[in-house]
Amino acid sequence: MSKYSLDYLDHLESEAIHIFREVAGQFERPALLFSGGKDSITLVQLALKAFRPGKFPFPLVHIDTGHNFPEALKYRDELAERLGEKLIVRNVEDTIKAKNLTEPKGKFASRNALQTFTLLDTIEEFKFDACIGGARRDEEKARAKERIFSVRDEFGQWDPKLQRPELWNTYNGRINKGENVRVFPISNWTELDVWNYIRREKIELPSIYFSHERDVIDHEGQLVAVSDFIKLDATDTVLKKTVRYRTVGDMTCTAAVESKADNIDDIISEITATKTSERGETRIDDKVSEAAMEDRKKNGYF
C-alpha cells in the first residue's frame, strides 16, 4: 500500500462531503433533516467536515411526532446548542390539530404516516428546496434504487420510473418551482459502515443505543418499550429486559433488541454476527406489505 491509498471509510466520507458541498453550492434554501438517530448524527459529523470553520449553510430540522424517545430529544437539543447551529422543530401534533387529521388507532398507533404531512408543510413554510436525509440504500429494496439527488414533486412524491440518470459524481439539482430534492449523502453506506465510522470518529450517541434496562412487552417476537404511546392489552406481560436500540424512530414503531453491549466495540461485534437486517429486526411498520416502503416513498415519505 502506498501512502496515497485510502481506507473504504475515507472514500465514503469524501463522497459524502462532496455531496454536502454540492447541496450548498446548488440550492438556495436547503435543510438537514435531523431525527436524533445514528444516521442523522453521522450526517452532522460529515457536515462539520464539509463546512467548518464556517457555519452550516442550512438549519437542522426535526419533524417531531410527539412519540420520540426522550433520550433522543435531549441529545438533539444539546447537539444544536453545542454546535451553535440553528434547529427548527415542527410537531406532528400541531398538524393533526390544524388540519383535523385522524390519529391512527390501535395498539401501536403510529404517527409515521402523519409525519409526511408535517414534513411537507414544513418544506412549504420555509420554502426548502433541498432536504438532506440519512437514508441508506442497504436499508430496503426500494431505497436501493433511489438516486442520491432524488427529485420530488410539489406533493413530495417520488416516481421511481422517472428518475434522472445520475452519472459520475455529477449531481443535477435543477428543479421546477414547487419541487424539491431529497439528498442522501450516505446512500452508499451500510449499517456496519455507519457504526464503524461512529467508532472511528468517536461520535457520541444517545444513550438508548447502548445496553440498558427497560420495561417492554413482547409483540410477536419484537420487544416494544412500554410508554404512554402504546396501549397494553390484558394479555400483555410487562417484562424487564436488558436491551439496546439498533435504530431510533418512534417509540411506537421501533423495537429493541436484547443485548448486553454497552460500548461501541461490543455493538459492532453483535451487528457483524447478527442474522437479521436492521429494518427486519427493529421496524414494526415495514412488515405490512412487500412494497410498503416503495408506496410510502411515492407519497412523500423520506
Next chain:
Amino acid sequence: MDLLRFITAGSVDDGKSTLIGRLLYDSKSIMIDQLEAIEKQSKNKEQGEIDLALLTDGLRAEREQGITIDVAYKYFSTPKRKFIIADAPGHIQYTRNMVTGASTADLAIILVDARNGVVEQTRRHSIIASLLKIPHVVVAVNKMDLVNYSQDVYNNIVIDYVEVAKSLGLNDVTYIPLSAMYGDNIVEKSEKLAWYEGPSLLSFLESVEVEQDINLTDPRFPVQYVIRPQTDDLHDYRGYAGKVISGIYKKGDAITVLPAGKTSKIQKIEHNGVEVDEVFAPQSAILHLEDDIDISRGDVIAKSDNLPKTTQELDVVLCWMDNKPLTTGNKYLLQINSRVVKSVIKEIEYKLDVNTLQKTDATSAGLNDVIKVKIKTASPIPYDSYSDLRENGGAILIDETSHVTVGACMIQ
C-alpha cells in the same frame, strides 16, 4: 480495506440478478428476514429453489414483470474489500440505465449464457464498457451447468470474445466459467470446473488492483463552495472547498485558476479540519491561496505545470437519455463537475450502432442513441479528454425547461 465498485451487465435472463444474489448469499450478506421474504415470493413463482434474483429487483413493477428496470445498488464486504454493485438492466431500452451504472464502475462483469455464447447484447454491453472506459472487464460465462461444464464450450466463447475485446481496445479482460445458480466458481473454485486454472469470481474481485486506477499525476480541483465565516476571529478566512478529483496538491504549489487563467500559490491546505502538507485524489479538502483572486464555484484549480485544456468547442461522444429527440441547434446546459454553462449542439457527425460499432449519418438522436457531436459552449470550460482522465472528461446535458438530465457526454 479498500473499495471496489462494479457493474453487472448481460442480456435479460443471463443470470445477473442470480449472480449478485449468489455473491450476497455466499458472502453472508443476506439477512434471515430478507431471505424469508424472498422465499415466500419464490414459492408464488412455483420454483423449487429460492429465486435469488428477487433480492435485487426492488420495485413492484420489476417483480411483477420479472425484469430489472432501474439500477439497483447492493453492498457487501469481505475481510479484504467493500464492494458496491450496480445491477443494471440489460435490455437495449435501458441502455441509459446501464450507462448510469457504468459511469462510476471500476470493473464490469459481462455475463454470457454458455448456451448462447457471444451475442449482440454482449457486444453492446462491451461497447458501453469501452465508451465509459471501465478499467477492468470480467467475462463471466454463466450457466456452465447447462452445458455439462464443458471446457470446449467455454474455450470457444473466449475465442469469440477476444475478437470483440480487440476491436474495442479492451485490454484488461479476465474470463471465468461459472454457474450462478449452483455457486460454481463464485466463492470457491468448483471441482466440476477443475480444468479451469484461474481464480473464483470472488477471489478475483478481492484481488484486482484498483488503486492504480486513481490518477495521481494530473491535479484537478473543481471548486464547489467558498467558505467565508466572516466572524471576528476568522475575518480574513477564505477557503475553497472541493474534492481533489485527480492528482496531488502540496503546500507551496504554483497553481492556475481556470478558465480565467489567474495564478497563485497554495498557502494552506485543510483536510477534515486539520492543516496538512498535501492532499490527493479522491480526498475532499479546503485550499487557501496566497493571493486574493476572484474564484467561485465551477472554477478549477490546477497546477500551473499541468493544465487541462480550456475551450468552447468540444468533440463529444454522447449517449442520449431523453424521450424528446436531440437535433442540431438544440440548446442545453452542460455540467462538468461543479461548472454549468449554456451550450448548443452544433453538428451531429454520426450515429454509432451500439451493436456493431458501425457509423451512420444522422441529423437527430433518440432515446438510448450514441452519437458523435460538436458542442459549442457559451463560455470556456476546463476539461481533459475522457480517455485520459475520466474524472474531468465526463459531462451531463440538462434540459433547460424540464431540468432533466438528458445526455451523458464523453469529451474527446
